Amino acid sequence: MALPGAAWADTLVDNVTGIRVEAGGTVERFAAMLIDDAGKVKRLYRQGEKLPKDADYRIDGKGRVLLPGFIDSHVHLSGMGFAAIGLDLSDTTSLPGALTRIADYARRNPQKAWIIGSGWNEVSWGLNRMPTAAELDAAVGDRPVWLMRADGHAGWANTAALARAGITAKTAAPGGGRIIKGADGAPSGMLIDAATSLVESKLPAPLPEERDIAIRKAQDLLLARGVTAVSDMGTTLLDWQSIRREADLGRLHLRVAAYAAGVDDMVVIAGPGPSPWLYGDRLKLTGLKLYLDGALGSRGAWLTRPYADVPDETGLQRLSGTQLRNLMSRAAMDDFQVAIHAIGDAANREALDAIEEMGGSYPGDRRWRIEHAQVVAPEDIARFGALNVIASMQPHHQVSDRTMAEARLSPDRLAGAYAWRSLAAGGGRLAFGSDAPVEVPDVFEGLADAITRQDAKGEPFGGWQPQEVVTREAALAAYTAGGAYAMGADKRFGTLAKGEWADFVFVTVDPMLAQPATLRQGRVLETWIAGHKVWSANDAPTDMPQGR
Amino acid sequence: MALPGAAWADTLVDNVTGIRVEAGGTVERFAAMLIDDAGKVKRLYRQGEKLPKDADYRIDGKGRVLLPGFIDSHVHLSGMGFAAIGLDLSDTTSLPGALTRIADYARRNPQKAWIIGSGWNEVSWGLNRMPTAAELDAAVGDRPVWLMRADGHAGWANTAALARAGITAKTAAPGGGRIIKGADGAPSGMLIDAATSLVESKLPAPLPEERDIAIRKAQDLLLARGVTAVSDMGTTLLDWQSIRREADLGRLHLRVAAYAAGVDDMVVIAGPGPSPWLYGDRLKLTGLKLYLDGALGSRGAWLTRPYADVPDETGLQRLSGTQLRNLMSRAAMDDFQVAIHAIGDAANREALDAIEEMGGSYPGDRRWRIEHAQVVAPEDIARFGALNVIASMQPHHQVSDRTMAEARLSPDRLAGAYAWRSLAAGGGRLAFGSDAPVEVPDVFEGLADAITRQDAKGEPFGGWQPQEVVTREAALAAYTAGGAYAMGADKRFGTLAKGEWADFVFVTVDPMLAQPATLRQGRVLETWIAGHKVWSANDAPTDMPQGR
16 A cells, blocks of 8 residues: 655545644644655645545545554663563563563573563562562573563662672672662662663673664554654664664664764764754654663652652662763753653752753753653742753553552652643643553553543542643644654654644544543554555554564 | 756766776777766767757767766775865975974964874985984974874874873884884884874874764865765774765765774674665675785785895784684675785785685675785786686875885885786786875876876886786776776666766866876866766866865
């Protein structure tokens, strides 16, 4: 069904239940779309409007719902790919089950010098503590094993891996990290945030072809979810090279705004300033990703007051105030955008303070982004609007984190937690995403989360902190137009406005009308980018892709 | 005069004295060329053939000579650019003159922490020795100074630069390099081959924008010489990124086959195998450049017998036999082409031995290249043909090196020196180039050198080792079709055959007919790539570009 390449051929997609939404939340319905030869929207037609008779090609939408392609504003492309092609523990429901999976994988891969995996979460196992090296040794004792937690902020090593990394009772954690130790002082096998680098620096490097396979796999998973554009958060030089190789071979369909993993990566990738949009607006080195703190689950989020459940800890400040400002200046002076990971309320405040201070030196439309913005002090919420800051948030994190967040923060400190509606009401700009591979990049689930603040079982009844739900319009906008704005791609794609790329999906549900439970079960039928069909449920080997 | 972009528009270039040549040396003359909309040759017309009347555009050649665009098979793009935008000593004719130039440059650039330059040659100064740190100190004593010799195989440091590099009487040279020391054991200021890295590792790194400017400058210089394609010998990751940035912005006109500076660069640039031809056949990471020895002038060339003028030296073997074979295997296993710098007869023999041994493991059309192939033992000459090896040679090196080569080798060892005709007669494939910035990339000079083995003054009378001149046809082929073959671009460009890119030049002389002295004075009038005019003498600020 891909369009042929003859010159000046227009394509009419008609008989659709079309829905587009502006960044502000204004929804418009349409019944047909005319696409020009380049793959851009030429015109939308409302129900009853006269359709052109002379279009060269016609696609019958068969009445299906057509939406703008989804934009996921926070993914880790190579992480998604490697998680999907490696040992994936994301669907394990108990520690013994996970250990069996790990042992099986090691047995089936005798040639692997290291067993590397990801996706585990002790909460999903019903375990009220972190697992240990000794437990892992029982599953695999002959080789080092290294397994990242689902949130990417903690790693589980067996004794052989600790030995390879030279971690003993005497080892001090690097700044911004923690080595969990037992009562006897010996390392428990659990490394938090920056301490994970002690093991990661010892891992065998993937081959270039493995990196390319991972990037392809990530694209496949996203296209199957209807995602047509992403912000890649923490792009390394090697990631970039793999993405360009795919693009050079004409295999990059997904649109990728890349945020470099560090200043060195940023400069070696893009040099004196952001790259142009390349490959027909499919790839751009846009900005710099910075980590100001860790995650709430592993108590790495930097809080203004101690953790409710560990009163002598306030989390990890991973950059000093000076480091943060220097890095932001380094990026901004050459017009790179800055995206700051900030989860705790202290981290969010520090990020906002720094953005406010930068405003004088770097005026104009800078589109400062805060990634996650999970816990914001109530008095800081309005600053997102005042400083025109993009809140890049992941609705499903709220659902996954709810119980954990209550434990870490205590119920009286939840007013600014996952505060979508308040942030938007204060003028902050919402951009939604998944944080894949931390969460599955399922936009229907995200939309249902966003309008209910309930999980798939409908819990908690009435929604968690329900004052922070957003409207259906705002939720869809945050997954489309808001994402395009966040990556500086407004006017290029995201709203199906005239002149934008014809990136769209046919889906099974009307997100403006479906009951939440139905919306959550929504599925993508076809994914189109620049007027070309790039994924179809009919062609897929199963109706849903495996893994994340 | 660039062609407009309307669809299906053909362009007829008529009224030309057209000349094309096949790799084998067969010359064909034509009077007109039809170019299709994509910029490829649709058809050539001989004198008197009926021309099409319906071409959309017509370019009147006004009777001028039209040749295929020149291909320079050995340049250093970033080196050319940096030499041209920095302190250029290539036209200095005495040591005092050079010192005055250096002192002036330092005075005019008080903000530069280092004074960096290139292009000097003690032979051009009539100096029978290398210059010293003390002499340089007299010109610039307040800052470190580092000046590469024209051949790129020796560097001249002042005392401040030696101090920055920590080079003292006790410093041992790294393998493959030499630190010249005086009678008192103190370093003289002259560092050879691998020893240059002792200072180079201390130089301030150029900014990305400076690298981009250097690449642009190199392209400008080459287009002004009618060079439409090059083999870039020793491309680093940062070079590649700059070239891609120019291409991403639509500013890369020149066709570049890049040979990576090392395995690390090769893998991080291209990953699992050579890149495709990118940007309409304008850029490809083709292979790997290896240095097996140094240069003859600095006695780094690896000889089978001692240097005639320093009897205890046989030059530098920069890779062991095992290293060479391992690196060649690493490249060949992933289908990267291998280009081996070999100047001395021992280096050429070792390269041929290794190529012969590799043949079993890596059969097929591998296009092994030997770069320079300057001194080949007579008994090894036929091996180029037997092993189907490309001899990538630089005619002007013979002219520049003549006296020096006689001193280094003695007259009885010159039979296989710069042996173009013998190598070709034995079946070796010639690809000519300049080694810019070591020599000016002037193809007319190279053609005249190649057919006469005399310099611009006509010396020596009758030519130097005149049995090694090549025919006009062979010389032009080595600068066009032979260069395309060497970089694996045959059928894409190089001969103006139907279906190839329309890369051509209008020039002032007919290289098949002009007297050598006239040929040497030939100039390019216009340079066209893919049917677009990319340089014209009429638009240039002066009739010849400055510098190299």
